[in-house]
Amino acid sequence: MAFHLTLHPWNVTPAEAVGLQEELRQHIVIEPLSNPPETIAGCDISFNKYEETVYAGIVVLRLDTLEVIEEAGVVTTASFPYVPGLLTFREGPALLEAWQKLKTVPDVVMFDGHGLAHPRRLGIATHMGLWLDRPTFGCGKSVLVGTFSEPALERGHWSPMMHKGETIGAALRTKNKVNPVFISPGHLIDLPAALDLTLRCDGGYRLPEPTRRAHLFVNELRQKGGKE
DNA sequence: GCGACAG
DNA sequence: ATCTTGTCGC
Numbered sequence: 001m002a003f004h005l006t007l008h009p010w011n012v013t014p015a016e017a018v019g020l021q022e023e024l025r026q027h028i029v030i031e032p033l034s035n036p037p038e039t040i041a042g043c044d045i046s047f048n049k050y051e052e053t054v055y056a057g058i059v060v061l062r063l064d065t066l067e068v069i070e071e072a073g074v075v076t077t078a079s080f081p082y083v084p085g086l087l088t089f090r091e092g093p094a095l096l097e098a099w100q101k102l103k104t105v106p107d108v109v110m111f112d113g114h115g116l117a118h119p120r121r122l123g124i125a126t127h128m129g130l131w132l133d134r135p136t137f138g139c140g141k142s143v144l145v146g147t148f149s150e151p152a153l154e155r156g157h158w159s160p161m162m163h164k165g166e167t168i169g170a171a172l173r174t175k176n177k178v179n180p181v182f183i184s185p186g187h188l189i190d191l192p193a194a195l196d197l198t199l200r201c202d203g204g205y206r207l208p209e210p211t212r213r214a215h216l217f218v219n220e221l222r223q224k225g226g227k228e
Numbered sequence: 229g230c231g232a233c234a235g
Numbered sequence: 236a237t238c239t240t241g242t243c244g245c
Contacts, residue, residue, distance in 0.1 A: 138234085142233095143233090
């Protein structure tokens with residue numbers, strides 16, 4: 001599973017999507033990063049209320065300085081509804097288009113959502129990792145599945161997220177006395193590395209810089225340029 | 229059967 | 236996700 005033009009079709013029914021996730025989970029690889037990353041990307045999607053137009057974007061930053069080195073955005077149409085657990089089928093296609101526009105290939109990619117912290121262990125970070133064949137992990141703002149105990153209130157503390165007897169991720173405090181974010185491995189990375197990278201992307205906000213910058217990027221893409 | 233439910 | 240102003244707390 002190293003090179004492919006299409007891993008699977010996207011025009012599927014919700015039931016078929018679940019079946020694909022069950023099949024794809026067999027290919028997930030959780031392991032320490034093979035190389036020290038120098039760049040990290042953040043991805044996000046933006047919509048206008050009641051509209052199907054999708055504004056997707058990817059922002060690439062240098063890990064050591066957190067400076068933005070590239071941005072790529074696309075405007076498309078969503079062809080799949082939002083269904084908890086099937087987020088990739090709604091946002092994935094647009095993100096893959098944006099990915100193709102990048103000149104820089106990020107060493108690791110952070111997603112706005114989960115990786116293993118998913119009912120079938122195939123959250124958007126894991127699913128996209130299989131498509132991109134690149135280290136990925138998720139940084140969600142709320143829980144989809146799993147339980148966790150409140151981590152200490154100081155930045156850097158975390159507690160494991162459990163689901164069906166497995167550790168699927170962690171609730172991580174990225175800022176003192178602020179709600180934690182939920183980190184989970186996607187593909188080609190492990191939890192310690194994902195937690196370390198998230199803390200290294202600190203810009204003083206709850207959300208790590210890659211995700212925060214991607215969010216700002218797609219929102220201005222939607223409000224300004226984009227399309228009309 | 230009822231409630232929960234990434235973005 | 237999106238629609239939105241002020242407001243409470245550090």
